[in-house]
Amino acid sequence: MRSTRSGRHFFVWPALVFALTFFLAYSVSAQALLQTGSQAPSFSLQDLEGGTVSLSDHAQKKAVVILFWSTWSANSGKALKRFEDFHRKYRDKGIQILGINTDNQTLSPEDVVQIKAVVRGLGITFPSLLDRGLATFRAYGTIALPSTVVITGGRISYELPGLPLVATEDMFDYLSVLAGDPPRKKMEKMYEPVHAAIADTNLARGFVRKKMSVMAYPLFRKAIEKDPKYILPYVELAKLLEAEGNAQEAVETLNKALSVSPDSVVVMSELGYLLVKTGKLKEAVDILGKAAAKNSYTPSHYYYAYALGKDGNMKEALPSFEAALSLNPFEPSIFLLRAELYENGAMLKEASADYKKALALMLNVKE
Amino acid sequence: MTKGRSIRHVAAERVFFTLFFLLACLCPLLPVTETCAQEGRDRAASLSGEAAKLSDAGNLERAVEVCREAVKADPAYPEAYDQLGYLLFRKGSFDEAVGAFKSALRINQGMRTSRTGLGLALLKTGDTQGAEAVLREALSMNPYPSMTHYALGLVHEKKGDYEKAVLEFKEGIRTFRSGKR
Numbered sequence: 001m002r003s004t005r006s007g008r009h010f011f012v013w014p015a016l017v018f019a020l021t022f023f024l025a026y027s028v029s030a031q032a033l034l035q036t037g038s039q040a041p042s043f044s045l046q047d048l049e050g051g052t053v054s055l056s057d058h059a060q061k062k063a064v065v066i067l068f069w070s071t072w073s074a075n076s077g078k079a080l081k082r083f084e085d086f087h088r089k090y091r092d093k094g095i096q097i098l099g100i101n102t103d104n105q106t107l108s109p110e111d112v113v114q115i116k117a118v119v120r121g122l123g124i125t126f127p128s129l130l131d132r133g134l135a136t137f138r139a140y141g142t143i144a145l146p147s148t149v150v151i152t153g154g155r156i157s158y159e160l161p162g163l164p165l166v167a168t169e170d171m172f173d174y175l176s177v178l179a180g181d182p183p184r185k186k187m188e189k190m191y192e193p194v195h196a197a198i199a200d201t202n203l204a205r206g207f208v209r210k211k212m213s214v215m216a217y218p219l220f221r222k223a224i225e226k227d228p229k230y231i232l233p234y235v236e237l238a239k240l241l242e243a244e245g246n247a248q249e250a251v252e253t254l255n256k257a258l259s260v261s262p263d264s265v266v267v268m269s270e271l272g273y274l275l276v277k278t279g280k281l282k283e284a285v286d287i288l289g290k291a292a293a294k295n296s297y298t299p300s301h302y303y304y305a306y307a308l309g310k311d312g313n314m315k316e317a318l319p320s321f322e323a324a325l326s327l328n329p330f331e332p333s334i335f336l337l338r339a340e341l342y343e344n345g346a347m348l349k350e351a352s353a354d355y356k357k358a359l360a361l362m363l364n365v366k367e
Numbered sequence: 368m369t370k371g372r373s374i375r376h377v378a379a380e381r382v383f384f385t386l387f388f389l390l391a392c393l394c395p396l397l398p399v400t401e402t403c404a405q406e407g408r409d410r411a412a413s414l415s416g417e418a419a420k421l422s423d424a425g426n427l428e429r430a431v432e433v434c435r436e437a438v439k440a441d442p443a444y445p446e447a448y449d450q451l452g453y454l455l456f457r458k459g460s461f462d463e464a465v466g467a468f469k470s471a472l473r474i475n476q477g478m479r480t481s482r483t484g485l486g487l488a489l490l491k492t493g494d495t496q497g498a499e500a501v502l503r504e505a506l507s508m509n510p511y512p513s514m515t516h517y518a519l520g521l522v523h524e525k526k527g528d529y530e531k532a533v534l535e536f537k538e539g540i541r542t543f544r545s546g547k548r
Contacts, residue, residue, distance in 0.1 A: 106457075130425075132423060133423070348530055352532040359516075359539045363514055363517060363539075365514075
């Protein structure tokens, strides 16, 4: 964003376009960095040759870059090629790329043959791992395919869902600087949440999982006090409040988050979803429409679709559900929300199919 | 009479001594039999673990073979039959899966997972009624299993009763979320 300031004396269209694209890049990164600072979940996965590769094997590297990809996602091939180029250039500079395939919950031998064919066809030389059961995909909270996670010093330092044009270039700039290259352009210092705020948030999430919400509330609030710019505790606190029937306070919490980070697609999306649940459909459609237009946070698509459907616009809702599914077909919520709309519309065959799919994903069973 | 009594006496003595002799011979073997059974169970459990690893690694064919060895190692181990049933189900061998689940249930009628597996396999073989009956039994044994609700949902879906299918799938989701799986 700052780099465009030099162009403010020349009010010409290219400069404006440049400014806009950098603005978008910044907002995408900002929303995607929800997990930044968190400990990277460990994993041990099989590679295509049958060997085992663990995250801990690369603990000495400057950075480990995980690319979650699938053979069926539109941009995975492009992402793999891009990372292969990077790998060839920087393989000896302490940056380890690991491709993690997430084609399906259960992989048949035919699936593996297909994955190998794609990897060979693209000439991929960095390790390609198979995430059978998708445990690693879920542990990293992946919301879209492809998705990239950068780990430095055992912590997540960068996340990028999808392969958005400008944000991808920013990420490769970040990686080449990590590898020791001089910065290509003036780079803004990346936001890093205060460690104590991360710790409190993680602890609070643990209490939520154990259904000990009384313990979680003060910790989320402390995390917000310690780092008001850290979005995750606002979002988690709002979810907890809503789940416990305090929707009004949940909306207030997310509005506070929005005042701190007005471009956060995550906050816009979660707030929009909450508005749907509290019956404020017009407001919800408005804010979710804006969030979905940024095309960088998968839930924004299916929340928007849900809002449209609830508002009686099923025709427009369905393509947004499809957009979400094309990014992440492993998210049960997409099927659940669509099923609810079908059920309300007395389309029971379709509702049954979607509820079935959601439950199959939860139970991790192959249909 | 005296002679007859004496003959009966001798016969009784012989029977007594034979029994005593047999018991004396078998007693030391009893712990051995127990040890053999324990060894068989341990081997079956170990093979079962190996089969699970193979299955997780995507090697279904080999997993089935190893699981069959587990069944041979201890034919009274219902968990091995249950596992074999699910592996065969995943492989698409539904008739064989039915057999494996039935074997598990013959040993232990309380195997809920086998009952659900049997329901799923029966559904695949086209026995919708049989599947429904077995799954209802499974549900009565434990009202919370999401998997059984899922399987019953499949039964209703196959029968074209989407209203009931929706109810079962939703109940499965509810029980899953409540942690009562």
